[in-house]
Amino acid sequence: MSTLVVLCHPVPESFVAAVATQAAETLRDAGAEPRLLDLYADGFSPTAASTAVVEEHAEELRGAEALVLVYPTWWSGLPAMLAGWLEQVVAGGSTPRPGRPETTAASRDLLANLRYVAAVTTHGSSKFVNAVQGEAGLHFLRHGMHPLCPADCRLVWLAFHSSDVSSMADRRAFLARVDRRLRRLA
C-alpha cells in the first residue's frame, strides 16, 4: 500500500520531525512504501506554489493509498504551511467558487484511492485546554476533508498532548504509539 507522509515543521531537529521519521520507518518496515514529503525542506510556498509543484504533489496524492499528515497543532488548528498545501493541492487553489464548489469533484477524484488518512499531531497544551479551544484542526479533518474521501476511508487521529511540559519518556511513548498504530493500519 503506497503511503504519502506529509511533514510540516520548520525545524528539522524537532519532535514532530522525529515523529515523521518514525512513521516513515514503521511504514517501510511494514511494506507500505512510504514517500516522505517535507514541505519546509522542499521550500513549498503556502500561498503561491508554482503550478508544476502543485501538479507534482497532486500526482503523488492521486497515487497514494494512504495519507499521513504529521504536523504541530498551533492555535488549535493546522499550521499555515499545511493549510496552504491542502488548499492548493487538494482544493485546487484559492480562487473563489460561490455556492457548491465544482472543485469538490476534483478533490474527490484526487483522494479516491485513499484507504485511510492519519493525522499525527502535537499539542502544546493539555487535552482539556484543547477541548475548550474548540479543536479546530480535528474538525477541519473530520468534517471538512474526510467527507471528500471515499466512503470506506478511515480517519485516524493520533494526538500528543501537553508537549510544552512533556518528558523524554512521554515522547518515547508517543513514538511507540505511532509505531503500533501505523503498523496495524499498514
Add this chain to the structure above:
Amino acid sequence: MRVVLVLADDPAVDDGGLRRSVEAALASAYHDVDVIDLHAGDFNPAMTAAGRRAYHSGEPLVEPDVADFGPRVSAAEALVFVYRASWTGMPPRLKGFVDRTFVPGVGFHLTDGKLQRGLVGVRRLTAIAIHDRSRSEVLRSRDYGRRILLRTMRLIVNRRCRRRYVALYDTRPERAAAARRRFSAKLDRVLVGL
C-alpha cells in the same frame, strides 16, 4: 477605540467593496485604526525555522516581516479580522498571521506550561468572513475559522472581551442580494458600535 484591523481578504476578487465598507464604518465612528494588510509587503505566512527556534526564548519576533506586529497588537483595544474563507475556515495567510504573531511574550505568557493572558487590553474580538459555501456547509464543518479567532483567542484577551462574528454565506450572485444587504447592515452596526 484603538482598533487593529487585520485584512486577509483577497484583493484580486470582487467582494462588493468589503474592504472599503469596513474602513468607512470604522472611520465614521472615529475609531483609531491601525491596518495590517496581509497582502501588502512581504508577509510570509509560514512559521520560519528561526522564528520557531526563538519561540520560547522571550524574544520570539525575530523575523523582520512580523517584528512590528507584536507592539501593534499589544496596543490594541479591539482586533478586527477580515477574511475570505478557504474551504470553510481561515485562509492560510490569516492562520500564518495568528501562528506567527500571537507568540509567547506577545499573545500570552507560559510559566511551567500554564497559560497567562497576554492581550489583556483587548476588549473586542470581531471576525468578518465571506464564505463561498452555504451556511449549512460551514456549520457542518463546525466553522473552525471562527472557532480559532473567537474561541481559542478568548484565552489570551481580556476576560470580559465582547466577541462578534459577521459572515456572508453563499456568494452566488442570484442568492446574494438580500443576504448582502443584511451583511452590510450588521457590519456597520458591529463596527460602529465597537
